[in-house]
Amino acid sequence: xxxxxxxxxxxxxxxxxxxxxxxxxxxxxxxxxxxxxxxxxxxxxxxxxxxxxxxxxxxxxxxxxxxxxxxxxxxxxxxxxxxxxxxxxxxxxxxxxxxxxxxxxxxxxxxxxxxxxxxxxxxxxxxxxxxxxxxxxxxxxxxxxxxxxxxxxxxxxxxxxxxxxxxxxxxxxxxxxxxxxxxxxxxxxxxxxxxxxxxxxxxxxxxxxxxxxxxxxxxxxxxxxxxxxxxxxxxxxxxxxxxxxxxxxxxxxxxxxxxxxxxxxxxxxxxxxxxxxxxxxxxxxxxxxxxxxxxxxxxxxxxxxx
Amino acid sequence: xxxxxxxxxxxxxxxxxxxxxxxxxxxxxxxxxxxxxxxxxxxxxxxxxxxxxxxxxxxxxxxxxxxxxxxxxxxxxxxxxxxxxxxxxxxxxxxxxxxxxxxxxxxxxxxxxxxxxxxxxxxxxxxxxxxxxxxxxxxxxxxxxxxxxxxxxxxxxxxxxxxxxxxxxxxxxxxxxxxxxxxxxxxxxxxxxxxxxxxxxxxxxxxxxxxxxxxxxxxxxxxxxxxxxxxxxxxxxxxxxxxxxxxxxxxxxxxxxxxxxxxxxxxxxxxxxxxxxxxxxxxxxxxxxxxxxxxxxxxxxxxxxxxxxxxxxxxxxxxxxxxxxxxxxxxxxxxxxxxxxxxxxxxxxxxxxxxxxxxxxxxxxxxxxxxxxxxxxxxxxxxx
Numbered sequence: 001x002x003x004x005x006x007x008x009x010x011x012x013x014x015x016x017x018x019x020x021x022x023x024x025x026x027x028x029x030x031x032x033x034x035x036x037x038x039x040x041x042x043x044x045x046x047x048x049x050x051x052x053x054x055x056x057x058x059x060x061x062x063x064x065x066x067x068x069x070x071x072x073x074x075x076x077x078x079x080x081x082x083x084x085x086x087x088x089x090x091x092x093x094x095x096x097x098x099x100x101x102x103x104x105x106x107x108x109x110x111x112x113x114x115x116x117x118x119x120x121x122x123x124x125x126x127x128x129x130x131x132x133x134x135x136x137x138x139x140x141x142x143x144x145x146x147x148x149x150x151x152x153x154x155x156x157x158x159x160x161x162x163x164x165x166x167x168x169x170x171x172x173x174x175x176x177x178x179x180x181x182x183x184x185x186x187x188x189x190x191x192x193x194x195x196x197x198x199x200x201x202x203x204x205x206x207x208x209x210x211x212x213x214x215x216x217x218x219x220x221x222x223x224x225x226x227x228x229x230x231x232x233x234x235x236x237x238x239x240x241x242x243x244x245x246x247x248x249x250x251x252x253x254x255x256x257x258x259x260x261x262x263x264x265x266x267x268x269x270x271x272x273x274x275x276x277x278x279x280x281x282x283x284x285x286x287x288x289x290x291x292x293x294x295x296x297x298x299x300x301x302x303x304x305x306x
Numbered sequence: 307x308x309x310x311x312x313x314x315x316x317x318x319x320x321x322x323x324x325x326x327x328x329x330x331x332x333x334x335x336x337x338x339x340x341x342x343x344x345x346x347x348x349x350x351x352x353x354x355x356x357x358x359x360x361x362x363x364x365x366x367x368x369x370x371x372x373x374x375x376x377x378x379x380x381x382x383x384x385x386x387x388x389x390x391x392x393x394x395x396x397x398x399x400x401x402x403x404x405x406x407x408x409x410x411x412x413x414x415x416x417x418x419x420x421x422x423x424x425x426x427x428x429x430x431x432x433x434x435x436x437x438x439x440x441x442x443x444x445x446x447x448x449x450x451x452x453x454x455x456x457x458x459x460x461x462x463x464x465x466x467x468x469x470x471x472x473x474x475x476x477x478x479x480x481x482x483x484x485x486x487x488x489x490x491x492x493x494x495x496x497x498x499x500x501x502x503x504x505x506x507x508x509x510x511x512x513x514x515x516x517x518x519x520x521x522x523x524x525x526x527x528x529x530x531x532x533x534x535x536x537x538x539x540x541x542x543x544x545x546x547x548x549x550x551x552x553x554x555x556x557x558x559x560x561x562x563x564x565x566x567x568x569x570x571x572x573x574x575x576x577x578x579x580x581x582x583x584x585x586x587x588x589x590x591x592x593x594x595x596x597x598x599x600x601x602x603x604x605x606x607x608x609x610x611x612x613x614x615x616x617x618x619x620x621x622x623x624x625x626x627x628x629x630x631x632x633x634x635x636x637x638x639x640x641x642x643x644x645x646x647x648x649x650x651x652x653x654x655x656x657x658x659x660x661x662x663x664x665x666x667x668x669x670x671x672x673x674x675x676x677x678x679x680x681x682x683x684x685x686x687x688x689x690x
Binding site: 013017138221223227261275 | 364365395517518520524526528529530531534535537538539556557560574687688689
């Protein structure tokens, strides 16, 4: 069976790739969804992702525990989120500009502090072999699912439910849709947004930990290659819906795996074009779902995006 | 637009951490005059050591291309009278011109090694014209007589190392399928792919090689995906030509495939899955250039060499390499050490069926045609 040219091999590779590559997209986009639902945009999550990757890797190298790395990455992400939320509460501060500043700051700081950790090997996060039933190594490899992926999937479901059915979720949405209404109801808008941005940072940091501690499982300065930014764009594409974020993350992960998979079965012409697949897909879907008559459906009313 | 911003962010961020704390070149631009006394510039002129500048495109501890150069630079630091200045993560844009200028003007460098492929044209050529008293030696470029006389290029025939990798890989492979993660289809990379397969086929002509191009010199996620895709397609020995092989080596070893290294010794990353590797040995070239300058003459403009010249070396064999494989590879290596070993030998076709070399034709390692290779030989699956 190994190496059979065919659709099956490609589909399996794309499925495996979707599961392997999508987790950082998923965590960053869920984090950004929480933040944007509160009415703020945090473009700095790319920097948080890179810093999360670095701090997780460094912690895992020093302590020998990848889970300690995940925890530290989450805390570091929270710190970046709090910083963003804190600065944005001042009048006439633009959240997009602060986000870009923090993106540069996060990446720069990560490169500076991460210098001694490029060479050492850190213990990776564990994965669950869901492919045990198959005797084919390809299937086993594709279905080795990391715990963080499952956590992310569960989180997407939970957030989708919580936005509708919990008090915290409703407060978040009120704040995001109309700050005046929220104030009239007696909620502290800035505080809600501060917490929402911090929570978004935590998730982005954990996404970074996945990058450096599982897949590709190494720390270097080009580790994210812009995935944090793509994930922020993905939130708009997913219309601020956590379940759609999950689908979109899988789609982007799978599209990224398409190029190498096609080359491995011998379709090797035009690989640059296949590598552009995720971006072409985004454009196509945005056009397909756009409307000339109405504003972005599902967009929080307070978002400076509109 | 945003992608551009991120790029800038990476580069600017990384500049903070570059090796020489007193030469924050761009930041110091204006402040340079004020702090001149504390800069190496002053010392360099006073004590008169030879200052050598090294410029890297990535981090110098990447287990790869940049590390190999940095090891060469480190060998120079041990020589008395030599001062080494380095800067990492310099883009192949006008950035590298600024870095060269500050190395020359602030640090007093009289010999500069811009080590990345894209630095040569136009950046090195421009700076060489501007600074006729400074010597520039570039890695991988094709210097010709028309270029400035104070510039030059050097490179090693590392495809020889990949040929030896291929021999060892052929002995280790059970599936008779090998895998190659390649960055871009440029001549050096294609020579390595061809060398790896032809080495393997010298042992077993039924072996095939699958190549996957990632399109970039350093792209961690894509390299990992490519490695997984190769192994899923049945390859059981993997090698690569990307700037930092760490991700490929670790991913392959984790999946249980054997690994042949590239650029530097990655045996620490793959443990017993590491067979051997094709490594650079820049120290010998750099020492030669510096010795020339210290003797008061200009180093040569066009330097090429392979295993016999000590420009390329092999990693020690890993524990999984059989006795037969060792003997086979050692015998071919001894042949190569005599010089003039031809990897491309007729009759040979490319993987589209066109003839590459007719019967009786043999391209020795120094054949200039090899610097323009644009084909993949028969038996390689993939397109250049």
